[in-house]
Amino acid sequence: MRTLVSLAWLAALSTLALADGSRGVVTDQLTKTECSACHMAFQPGFLPARSWQALMGNLKEHFGEDASLSAETTAAITSYLVANAADSSGKPRGFARGLPADQTPLRITDLPRFKGEHGRFSEATMKKAGSMSNCAACHQGAEKGIFEDD
Amino acid sequence: MKTGTVLAALCVVGLTMPAMAGPREDILQGYASAAKSADAGFTGFDAARGKTLYGQQNTASAESPSCASCHSASPLEPGKTRAGKIIDPMAVSATPDRYTDAAKVEKWFGRNCNTVLGRDCTAVEKGDFITYLSSL
Numbered sequence: 001m002r003t004l005v006s007l008a009w010l011a012a013l014s015t016l017a018l019a020d021g022s023r024g025v026v027t028d029q030l031t032k033t034e035c036s037a038c039h040m041a042f043q044p045g046f047l048p049a050r051s052w053q054a055l056m057g058n059l060k061e062h063f064g065e066d067a068s069l070s071a072e073t074t075a076a077i078t079s080y081l082v083a084n085a086a087d088s089s090g091k092p093r094g095f096a097r098g099l100p101a102d103q104t105p106l107r108i109t110d111l112p113r114f115k116g117e118h119g120r121f122s123e124a125t126m127k128k129a130g131s132m133s134n135c136a137a138c139h140q141g142a143e144k145g146i147f148e149d150d
Numbered sequence: 151m152k153t154g155t156v157l158a159a160l161c162v163v164g165l166t167m168p169a170m171a172g173p174r175e176d177i178l179q180g181y182a183s184a185a186k187s188a189d190a191g192f193t194g195f196d197a198a199r200g201k202t203l204y205g206q207q208n209t210a211s212a213e214s215p216s217c218a219s220c221h222s223a224s225p226l227e228p229g230k231t232r233a234g235k236i237i238d239p240m241a242v243s244a245t246p247d248r249y250t251d252a253a254k255v256e257k258w259f260g261r262n263c264n265t266v267l268g269r270d271c272t273a274v275e276k277g278d279f280i281t282y283l284s285s286l
Contacts, residue, residue, distance in 0.1 A: 039233035134234030
């Protein structure tokens with residue numbers, strides 16, 4: 001019974017998440033494989049297209065690391081990210097809502113709505129996570145697009 | 151039937167025999183050729199030099215001063231990326247499929263040498279590195 005309730009709850013969460021549009025799972029295998037080599041493959045709906053383009057346009061300097069990929073791989077991943085970006089159907093959704101049009105954040109953690117929902121964490125929590133980009137340290141369902149578990 | 155038995159026997163032999171030639175040896179051979187072209191005096195790779203390269207502290211990056219920064223001080227242990235993701239151990243004895251995919255090897259030397267050393271690694275460095283990590 002408890003399992004059933006949990007399952008129903010999970011299903012409801014997933015539906016909510018999808019309706020919200022910023023979550024879901026990364027469906028492109030190449031994107032999943034390459035991006036998740038160092039960090040979780042973040043869902044494309046977290047950033048607007050212009051952010052993905054800027055980020056993928058300079059993988060050689062990727063937050064202090066060289067994350068270069070071949071030209072073909074870079075182009076293929078960029079197309080997937082752009083096609084599914086937060087503003088792919090016009091108005092920005094999810095964390096990208098309310099982002100001024102003249103801003104091109106490269107970090108999801110720099111989005112005003114992300115900051116608003118995350119606040120500050122204790123040193124112990126940050127030590128456990130290692131980095132704010134380690135979503136799954138707190139959100140166990142992160143890769144499945146489930147973030148409402150805190 | 152007979153062919154099947156022979157094939158099965160060959161597979162068993164192949165699995166239990168120490169790797170004498172295979173993708174890792176081919177990769178090392180490629181680096182040896184490149185090293186020889188660059189320097190006619192090249193005499194072979196050296197695990198001790200590879201160990202030094204793995205552990206040395208460099209100045210190109212404050213966040214990633216050494217291979218060991220992310221890959222852990224002991225190559226037999228798993229490492230961790232700056233973003234918190236676990237990296238399989240670098241030693242072949244702990245992660246048997248290490249250095250068997252030439253494109254993958256070149257991709258990561260390309261990225262990580264540039265990040266950690268601020269330049270490309272030489273063929274000698276690449277060969278020394280793999281030789282060291284295959285020796286543990």
